[in-house]
Amino acid sequence: MPSEIQTLGSLLRTWRERVDPREVGLAGGGRRRTKGLRREELAGLAGVSADYVVRLEQGRFRTPSAQVVSALARALRLSDSETELLFRAANHLPPGQTTIDARVSPAARRLVARMPDHPLAVFTADWTLLHANRLLCDLFDLPPLAEAIGENLVVRTFVHEVSAQIATPAGGDEMFERALVADLRLSATELGEDPTFQDLVTTVRAKSPRFAAYWDEGRAAPHMSMVKTVHNSVVGDLVIDCDLLKFADSNVRLILCSAAPGTPDSDKLDALRARANRTDRTD
Structure with a gap:
């Protein structure tokens, strides 16, 4: 049967x-x-x-x-x-990785290397930036890559309060913030005993009442694709799709950004792409 x-x-x-x-x-x-x-x-x-x-x-x-x-x-x-x-x-959750994976897998490296025309970033399960390309840094007005590596999106959002200044998610900042915390809550089912993970949650809870309130709601869900209006200092506002990819045997995730073809947003992303290419040639 x-x-x-x-x-x-x-x-x-x-x-x-x-x-x-x-x-x-x-x-x-x-x-x-x-x-x-x-x-x-x-x-x-x-x-x-x-x-x-x-x-x-x-x-x-x-x-x-x-x-x-x-x-x-x-x-x-x-x-x-x-x-x-x-x-x-047997009605049990399977044993998973109990520590934050801080390795950029070969698959993630291949995607970043072979798709230079798209803004790409690789994050750990606690949303610490592991790797990105220049176009991603230019799009979100991040510091140079060497300085941006190690920055945490949760800290930037709830402690430094800079994420809302850089991009407005479809549905509003609150929708994005709740989704980010819910994803972190889901990661806690496997990584809750990891000292780095514990320290992040404890620190941000202490510094952000808003984060603490969302965390205490207990909602757990994977972060999915999201549309954002990026407030770029060079080309102005542009609407992009941010899609999330995960890799087998790893808890890292890759964010791929794109603009709808044939739109003014795509033209603006092309302008940033050309600028990044010129900068690469002069470095």
């Missing part, structure tokens, strides 16, 4: 039957009625009783502890993706 495909019991049976006993240090000889591990062998490897494994496979017990799920995943030699699936089947 289709409904049985992803149940905890069906997953355990499927993965148990594919394991070669010799790969986990068990004798592979003798007659076996079924391929793979026996239930009692899986139980021994995971440190639980054979009856417990029987009840899990038969669907009589569907919520083992996270510690038991981890032990079963190790015994079954599951990949990271399979381990995540097993956790979700």
